Amino acid sequence: MFTLSAIPLDPAALQAALADVRAGACVTFEGWVRDRNEGQAVCSLEYEAYAPLAETEGARILNEARLRFALVGCRATHRVGRLQLGELAVWVGVTAEHRGAAFDACRYIIDEAKARLPIWKKEHYAGGATAWINCATRGDHGGAGVVPPG
Amino acid sequence: MFTLSAIPLDPAALQAALADVRAGACVTFEGWVRDRNEGQAVCSLEYEAYAPLAETEGARILNEARLRFALVGCRATHRVGRLQLGELAVWVGVTAEHRGAAFDACRYIIDEAKARLPIWKKEHYAGGATAWINCATRGDHGGAGVVPPG
Amino acid sequence: MITLHVQYFAILREQRGLGEEKLATPAATPAALYEELRARHGFTLPGDRVRAAVNDVFVGSHTNLREGDRVVFIPPVAGG
Amino acid sequence: MITLHVQYFAILREQRGLGEEKLATPAATPAALYEELRARHGFTLPGDRVRAAVNDVFVGSHTNLREGDRVVFIPPVAGG
Helix, strand or coil: CEEEECCCCCHHHHHHCCCCCCCCEEEEEEEECCCEECCEEEEEEEEEECHHHHHHHHHHHHHHHHHHCCEEEEEEEEECEEEECCCEEEEEEEEECCHHHHHHHHHHHHHHHHHHCCEEEEEEECCCCEEECCCCCCCCCHHHHCECCC | CEEEECCCCCHHHHHHCCCCCCCCEEEEEEEECCCEECCEEEEEEEEEECHHHHHHHHHHHHHHHHHHCCEEEEEEEEECEEEECCCEEEEEEEEECCHHHHHHHHHHHHHHHHHHCCEEEEEEECCCCEEECCCCCCCCCHHHHCECCC | CEEEEEECCHHHHHHHCCCEEEEEECCCCHHHHHHHHHHHHCCCCCHHHCEEEECCEEECCCCCCCCCCEEEEECCCCCC | CEEEEEECCHHHHHHHCCCEEEEEECCCCHHHHHHHHHHHHCCCCCHHHCEEEECCEEECCCCCCCCCCEEEEECCCCCC
């Protein structure tokens, strides 16, 4: 199950839904809001999602993981809206009989989610500048797309 | 920090101790007590540790992970004593700026812990038989070491 | 001319100044529509960095657009 | 003869019937001591599947034992 959430994620509740006595391994990934990116001091983030497509693409990624790896269960959730430093932005949880499949599938899901979900991140910097990450029009990094404070 | 615990582990508290705004990724591994092993129905487990050496070896593994991977933090805890199905037997948590290091280090720590910590597992089966896993005297599997119920 | 419903997200929403609009266009494909809108609104992202979805499904940029389609242009995603 | 303190864990503890004991032995190394104890108590694990620790540190099985050492034989660990 893949979901978007406008309210803070509850990892204990998310993981509890994966409990299963057939599972010997549970691997989780959490993406947290860092205080820096590309050397700039970040104050807060905004995530914006194109929800209908993010949800179908998220569900498709979880199904791909189930087909590729010997899993017992998997789920993932992505926050949208404004997030403060240290907040949980994305959660992925995978269970399997054995840990190899759980690690590989968890990694697969987050890698694909980052690359494919129509979810955008806007960083707010100290001083008021902002940038939509990866929307630069020249150079490789979000930094080139920075908009100075209005 | 590596610890042994004779009481149930609290993953939320363990993970909270890793909170750090420099970290963008947190990967956790949990080992759960499964209801089967090598095709046999398992009722419960016992973990027995040679505590002083398990603690120094556990700390050494965490230090190795810090040297090999770009981490912000890491810790691990292993249960000892009698565990029921579905209970949490071992917890590993790793934080890093980026997820690649967090995944690789978490995997390294649990692989090394399973191979090196002087901690033994006794399975209790339906019907009363028991076996110390990996202490078989012939064959590759614990099954050959099964002791029928006394 | 066909009438389409267009939605904007992230940097495109900010550069357009609104989240969605209905418009009439001679454009037959998402690629042509994007170039038209880019010229009109000064979008900074070149067309080859933007994907398209029609009626909530990813499509190729040379798919034919039909009357009443809902079109979304998808800037590069957060990644990282 | 030296006097040693020996601790047993897991399958060795069960086969010995106790967790620790003090004993006098002519064995000069963990390998020799294990063979002596194995013959006496019927341990099922062959010596090459057992590691040794002395005073809470892993040692080679041909390390010299000294008066008063605490010796632990380490069966194969849980693994998996």
